[in-house]
Amino acid sequence: MLSSFCEQADNCRKYTVAIFGDSGVGKSSIVRGLINESVIQEHIPTVEEFYVTEITHGKKSFELHIIDTSGTYEFPAMRKVALHKVDGVVLVYSLDKPNSFQKLERYMEEIKCSSRERKRKIPVIVVSNKADLPNLAEPKFFNDVRGVEINSSDYVESKWGCPWLASSARFNLNVAKIFHRLLDELCPVENKKGPPRSGSILRAMLRH
Numbered sequence: 167m168l169s170s171f172c173e174q175a176d177n178c179r180k181y182t183v184a185i186f187g188d189s190g191v192g193k194s195s196i197v198r199g200l201i202n203e204s205v206i207q208e209h210i211p212t213v214e215e216f217y218v219t220e221i222t223h224g225k226k227s228f229e230l231h232i233i234d235t236s237g238t239y240e241f242p243a244m245r246k247v248a249l250h251k252v253d254g255v256v257l258v259y260s261l262d263k264p265n266s267f268q269k270l271e272r273y274m275e276e277i278k279c280s281s282r283e284r285k286r287k288i289p290v291i292v293v294s295n296k297a298d299l300p301n302l303a304e305p306k307f308f309n310d311v312r313g314v315e316i317n318s319s320d321y322v323e324s325k326w327g328c329p330w331l332a333s334s335a336r337f338n339l340n341v342a343k344i345f346h347r348l349l350d351e352l353c354p355v356e357n358k359k360g361p362p363r364s365g366s367i368l369r370a371m372l373r374h
């Protein structure tokens with residue numbers, strides 16, 4: 167029997183990561199981008215898919231086991247099972263689906279609940295996908311304490327204590343970075359690079 171990549175490599179670690187989000191926000195497209203599969207133009211709803219891929223982060227190699235979940239079909243029981251085995255979670259929304267951000271609240275509640283049950287923190291990264299689409303603005307948030315408007319990144323950071331990134335799975339922009347940023351949380355490396363590229367800079371790049 168063939169040994170897995172991690173069985174061959176001395177310094178490899180395995181992490182299981184689930185990707186959650188509303189229907190059609192681009193979860194499967196993000197996963198396909200990471201494993202260098204071609205973009206699928208039409209929306210083919212996922213039931214549940216598993217992928218295994220290797221990724222080099224810092225000087226170490228990692229085997230990522232990715233659970234691509236369904237946003238189309240409501241399977242809370244399957245999400246619960248996934249949450250009991252994951253090391254980290256990618257939460258995705260997209261600006262062409264305004265309610266998809268609100269849906270993250272429920273996923274966060276489920277993640278917190280599972281963290282409590284498992285007595286371990288489950289690192290999360292929030293992703294605003296489809297940054298290539300023009301004329302779509304990030305939702306507006308207010309900081310209750312200071313009464314000022316704050317951006318999505320600051321909102322996600324202050325409310326849930328997790329990082330935020332904008333991506334375009336269609337153009338494979340920031341896709342690998344999502345998983346590197348999550349690995350930063352799971353397994354901090356010595357030579358951390360600067361802060362993730364902000365959504366507004368990414369959008370500006372896509373316009374040129």
Ligand SMILES: Nc1nc2c(ncn2[C@@H]2O[C@H](COP(=O)(O)OP(=O)(O)OP(=O)(O)O)[C@@H](O)[C@H]2O)c(=O)[nH]1
Binds near residue numbers: 207208238299
């Ligand atoms: N413009 C644009 N379209 C995208 C992007 N990512 C995905 N799409 C499109 O959005 C649609 C849905 O993408 P999927 O990846 O299937 O969405 P999903 O979140 O996996 O959907 P479910 O499996 O039903 O939960 C497809 O038509 C994709 O081509 C993106 O970054 N930009």
Ligand SMILES: [Mg+2]
Binds near residue numbers: 210235
């Ligand atoms: Mg899918």
